[in-house]
Amino acid sequence: MSSSTEVLDPAFQGAGQQPGTEIWRIENFQPVPLPKSEYGKFYMGDCYIVLQTTSGNGGAYKYDIHFWIGRETSQDEAGTAAIKTVELDEMLGGSAVQHREIQGHESDKFLSYFKACITPLKGGVASGFRKPEEEEFETRLYVCRGKRSVKMEQVPFDPSSLNHDDVFILDTEKKIYQFNGVDSSIQERGKAMEAIQFLKDKYHEGTCDVAIVEDEKSDTESDSGEFWSYFGGLAPIGKRPIGEDDVVPESTPAKLYSIIDGELEFVGGELSEDMLVDGKCYLLDCGAEVFVWFGHGIKLQERKAATKAAEEFVASQKRPKSTRITQLTQGYETDSFKLKFEEK
Structure with a gap:
């Protein structure tokens, strides 16, 4: 553990002492521990820090820290x-691997911490967050999409949100409806069933009727008619429009930059691990993913400056939102990072 805990946030005291997941939400620019009953719910206007502690060799713990950025959060909160x-x-001794997670582009590792799915919801602390016991039931519409990693999020409760390509879940007080877009995948439909069980446990005390509604089927069928009645009757829907979230980042040949006082300087020559010098920070740009490497002895303020420099670099390059930023410390490099120095 760090010997300089007096300069660190007291909200983190006692973190990482046993295997499992711990979550903090950023409230008024401070981390606040999230009740376990709220794990899996992420508000689009907020940012969260998720610590995953696992048992390593010899009884030591391994740490992965993810910071999740909601689509509607401010740049200051994300920072x-x-x-x-x-x-x-x-505070954990500098051995953690740090991952940036953007809403809608979460990594498989991050998603694996949650039993069925994560549920991004509209709103956040700034818009007046209420505790679960203060909430009244709210009819919500969710979308499940993705071919390999299926993700779920709340969308506006409006027929214009529906399309032929995805699976939608309409969660009402008495019944949950699964609407299968005619062009949706088997994976999306299967994940939606898992999500429905999550919603039943979370909002319906484990008991609620479920109905499957097939796209392009008659609204005269009982369940289909009930489903469309929530939208004012059968409405025309189309294909899902292509948006910014659909842009896939391209991998590019790795380029190495040194980071000094928050400024980047290109390091020329054939890429080699020998370029990584003790006591320095580096950014390795691989296009679809950006790594920040901290050498031994890097002070906290230098690490913070390097973190900010990486965020600014990705923004200045106008990279897609799904571009990953992974930060690691000398001696705790991931296999994917090491592999970049072996590719010729």
């Missing part, structure tokens, strides 16, 4: 989550 992630890593 706070990134910096607080560095502080948490410092």
